[in-house]
Amino acid sequence: MAHLALDLPPSSLAAASAARRRFSPALLAALPLLVFLLCFFVGPIAGLLKEGFVRDGALSLANYRHLVDTPIYRIVLGNTFTIAFFVTLSCIVMSYPLAYLMATVSQNVSRLLFFAVLLPFWASALVRTSAWIALLGKNGPLNTLLTSIGVLDQPMAFLYNFTGVMIGMTHVLMPFVVLPLYASFRAMDNTLVQAAQSLGAGSVGIFNNVVLPLTSPGVVAGGIIVFMNAVGYYITPSLMGGPAQRMVAELISYNISEELNWGLAAALAGVLLVTVLASLWTFNRLFGLDQLISGSSGKGASAAPARRTPGGRVSVVLGVACAIFLLLPVIVVVPMSFGTSDFPIFPPPQYGLRWYASFFDDGKWMGALFSSLRVGVLVTVLATLLGTLAALGVHKMQSARRTWLDALFIIPMSVPAIITAVSLFYLMAPLGLVANSVAVVIGHTVLASPYVYITVRAALRSFDPALELAALSLGASWTEMFRLVMFPALLPSLVGGAVFAFVTSFDDVVMALFLTSIRNRTLPKLMYEGLAHDFDPTVISASCVLIGATVLILLTNMLLEKRKGAL
């Protein structure tokens, strides 16, 4: 009897529940970002890649064959991956002591260190590069210091070679490892270290058997982000490296803007994309993409550690050194901005307000600043909205679709910005959208939404589902529950993602070069023009104004937090 009652036609039951799943609110939430990326990311790039298979109007593999036949392309591809690999390694190695330091000191010192890590983030990569150039020259302060104390017999070449690129890129990309690693350290249970110590482990043993396994999620997440970013870089290497450090992205840009060889550029872009996607796929197989999204696991730190191991003490010293490394260009840039000479020297021979005057008086700088701010705000709102909705949607989804969507929503972060920029230019310009900032807002949103998505997804994963169920069971509607329970819990991550989105938009150079015109150019574009064709020291003063504004905002934020805590 029982089985007769259950003898419903299975297909219609399955169909009904499948229909429910297809149009579930989760999918609807993820739809806006999905459609946005399909229209403004996947589509244009597919259009670009198609050019790689065209030569003189006909379908052919000639472009790819040229890449294989001409040695320079193999060499450059090899160099690109070598550099990216070593940069990732050096970022990881340097981030360990710093993250350890940040996670094991008192609240106030930790906040100060956070400041040290985030502040360089805000100083444009272009300006940090010029600070390094001023520091690392043959007759610059570093060489002068090392030769006068006898470490070196004669000045060493720190610039325009592998060393220069390593220093420059590590400096720019280190925060991407420090932050997830810090989160991992915080999540680590310190009693485990004490237990290992009591069992007789030395510092190396503790590191290998306790610290390394427990912090590996953070390292792996940070490492893959650094690698994918480094592979697509070209501005820092072109300013601080030599011909042996030429990267693929520079060749793509060169072939598009100078040689007008779209076919070859598209072929190069294709190779780069395949490698990036292959790395992502390998990462997914080995660790799972969700490692990228939530970098930490573990119970969390208990009370402050009692005493440091000898290894810990060494790490503290190294950590301080790393913090100094991060802060050095920012510190150097401030006095440099008060110099009056026509090119970057440190220390400046003469002081004055010449370049600050140039920044504030010349209309084009203030115009560019407002343009950047306007674009940044729009991008932040759009990216936060799209990214958060998508994260909520994917969080609630079944696993098969989830992995694909995760991958799609993360990929814009790893595709070199120049590819996205050029693809978008050809789409947007005929519609007249370049002159009124729509194109650059869209371009930046493509770039920025992965950051919001990742941050909110990570927060959702660590959000206790029991709270949600409890609220719903007490009679709250889903929106009420979201407003009163989920949203406050997500807010810090949301703000973090929004800040990332703003910084990404504000600091972007490559997209601005293609997607803005004279009337609405952004500050980074103007700065790049000031560095690429000639050295306009106003760039340094402009950056110091930005650093000053950031310091003010961060300080205000800290003071407000303190006051809230005191209440």
Place this chain on the structure above:
Amino acid sequence: MKSRLQKLGCVVALAAAVAGGVQAAELNFASWGGAYQGAIRDAWLKPFAKETGIKITEDTDPQVAKIKAMIDTKSVAWDVVTENSARLTRGIKLGVFEKITADMVDQKHVIPGARNEYGVPSEIFSTLIGFSTKAFPAGKAQPSTFADFWDVAKFPGKRTLQDDPATVIESALIADGVAPGDVYKVLATPAGIDRAMKQIEKIKPHVAMWWKNGAEPVNALGSGEVVMALGWNGRFQAGIDSGLPIQMGWGNTVAQVGYFVLVKGAPHREEALKLMNYMIQPKNQAEFSKYIAYGPTTEAAFPLIDEARKHRLPSTPERMKSALFLDSEFWEKNGPAIVERYNQIRAR
């Protein structure tokens, strides 16, 4: 009825006149920034704007590819841009510049070697040796020819060369003993290109950096990063004028012509032509050399330049005798392949 129509006609005509007059005359100009664009601004753009009331907005980086993209997508944002002969040739091939006829711009006075159907030549500039007077002071041997640049025994120290092979390849062959007049004949053969590349290999270990913008060689000489550079004479002169311990060697030069070109589909075509007509007048050509050490493109300008300034210019008759004019047709044809080999040699 007639009077009403007449009145209407008058009103319409008046409105049109007012509308036409009210629309402020504008011009979008793009060049390469730095001292070069500064000199253009001071010598030509500012006086022109004052004289005609046309408002000029400046931009930089007028890459031919960007111009093509603008034309293809019907979003031309520039009217007049400056290009050197290499870029001009490329732009002509791609059809992004408008032909300039005699009734558009009067180019009667222009030096024949600098003429071009698609551009109005604005200046002649040269690539030559700049060296540090700290490393090679007066009284001792000072480098002058390209052979001196390649002579690391007689003139030791680090050098800087351009990351772009145009002018470097020519200099390499001249340093190897090829007469300037035969350089392009030699380069037409694969053996000639090999010879030039061998020269690059020879000098590579002594090159501290490969510069990408015109200010870098000057800064590198000033800061002591290098003792010799192959760079643009105008930039070197600006460095000398600002007190840097630099001097130039005039034994060999590779000369190039800079042009003002009219972008196809320029939104302010009339104003653009006005600017070009203004710039080519001999007295204004003479003005330019006051702000940057580039030679005029019209012989009629030389009488208007005083002797002291003439010595700083690359297009004086004696200097033109030993100069090699860059062949932009050659580079248009062979550029990509040479760039690939040039990069390959230096990438190891």
